Amino acid sequence: MVKPNPFIIVESTRFSAFDPSKVKNIVWLKALISCNKFTTAFSNSSSMDSFPRSLNPNKHLREQFVSNLPGSSMLEVSALLNNVALLMLLRHTFCSQTVNDACRSLKSYLASVALDYVFLVLPTLLIFTVLAEWVYICLIGLLLLLVFFTAVKRTYSLPYMEGPNASRASISSYRVVTMFITCLCILAVDFRIYPREYAKTETYGASLMDLGVGSFVLMNAVTSRQARNIKSSMSWWKAAFKSTTPLLLLGFARLASTLSLDYQVHVGEYGVNWNFFFTLAGVSILTSILNVPAEYSGILGSVILVGYQSWLTNGLNVYLLSNERGTDVISRNKEGIFSLFGYWGMYLVGVQVSYYLFFENHTTKQRSKHETRIRICLLTIMFWILTLLIDRYVERISRRICNLAYVTWVVAQNLQLLALRLLADNIIGHKTLCLERAFDRNLLASFLVANLLTGLVNLSVDTIFVSPLSAVLILVSYSLALCVVMVLIDFSGVKYKFW
Secondary structure, eight states: OOOOOTTTSOOOSOOGGGOTTSHHHHHHHHHHHHHHHHHHHHHHSGGGGGSOOOSOTTHHHHHHHTSSOOOBOHHHHHHHHHHHHHHHHHHHHHOOSOHHHHTTSHHHHHHHHHHHIIIIIHHHHHHHTTTGGGHHHHHHHHHHHHHHHHHHHTGGGSOOOOSTTTTHHHHHHHHHHHHHHHHHHHHHTTSTTSOGGGSOOSSSOBOTTTHHHHHHHHHHHHTSTTTTTOOOSSOHHHHHHHHHHHHHHHHHHHHHHHHHTTOOOOHHHHOSSOOHHHHHHHHHHHHHHSOOOHHHHHHHHHHHHHHHHHHIIIIIHHHHHSSOOOSSHHHHTHHHHHHHHHHHHHHHHHHHHHIIIIITTTTTOOOOHHHHHHHHHHHHHHHHHHHHHHHHHTOOOOTTTTOHHHHHHHHHHHHHHHHHHHHTHHHHTTOOOHHHHHHHHTHHHHHHHHHHHHHHHHHHSOGGGOOHHHHHHHHHHHHHHHHHHHHHHHHTTOOOOOO
């Protein structure tokens, strides 16, 4: 029996990408239906008996499901991120015990984690899916709740911490919020209840998932040894080998697994063979080769970004965004290889921004939180202004080629998250959530576990045919399983740090 086409029976309340009133979406819809008809006819043909059954029979349909998308607006993406940040702050206001108190027994630890999941992860999942229509209403409601509970508990009198390590809790929360969003979206995007405008854009535009790889690069820059001005005793090639070997191994492991399992890969994202781990490894190699002091790295990064943008506007963008590919390695992976210039520049800018905000002269001077807040707010405003100007007058935001507008947008959004957490420090205090610590101590491991679980779900379930209720149940089970695994790893005292 042939399964019904999910693009005709649309149960999602927000699926503007399939609006038949738009010509470009009609073309996309016809392409998807034709692809589905082809795979159905091929699977029903008698010649199929001579071929091994694929582990992923709907591979092409799934690839088209996340292709040719225009994205959302910068305002909506910002509202989504602020929703998650406010949920984190609200959970902190309810937190009555420290991590050390909760870790005294597994029972109390799991109870604290359960509250973290209910107040943080579950609402985030719902806002990204079934509540997507009410994202601005949710934002206003969460903001009012935070103001109310702050006034009731009078938590503004909490101890105020100063010193060189005063911002560590804020940076940890920012890293965890970024990871939560990434882990939830990489599976949710394969279901129809996840709005198509939140998925990665095809060429130009801004969406929630477009922030993913850029935020990872910037997150690494903020907490890097270079930003902290820690000198390495190893030579540059030894440092490069140590930092990139795990990433290269993960990149080749992902490539081998996607090929052997016939797993869906959107070629327009990085290229035919390239992936996220190769990008991180490439940035690490380039940074190790040309090691610039933190106080000057932003200057070098800006030169690289301006030069790369000039190259793009003089014709490189046409080549990178075209669907034509040659047989050589560079042409087959042109997006991933050339976008390294953008991500490298972003990393260098992030290093100097982090150094300027948190680590400058930390051995001789203790910058007050008030000064840090002023600095980060001014930088956030500056990068937002740059983003709007470049997006309008130079070139629109494009994650696929990592152009200058994309870099400034990613920096602006991430600084906004950090600023919000820093501004709330004297309201929520400095307690760390149990779930927050579990992810923060094993950040890369959590991403790997999320990828493994995502692969298992996709190979076991036809996600694009699943009903909204079933999709929510699967996503809740997935997020709960991910949290349980990370909590057990953390409670066992295991800390995965590869470099």
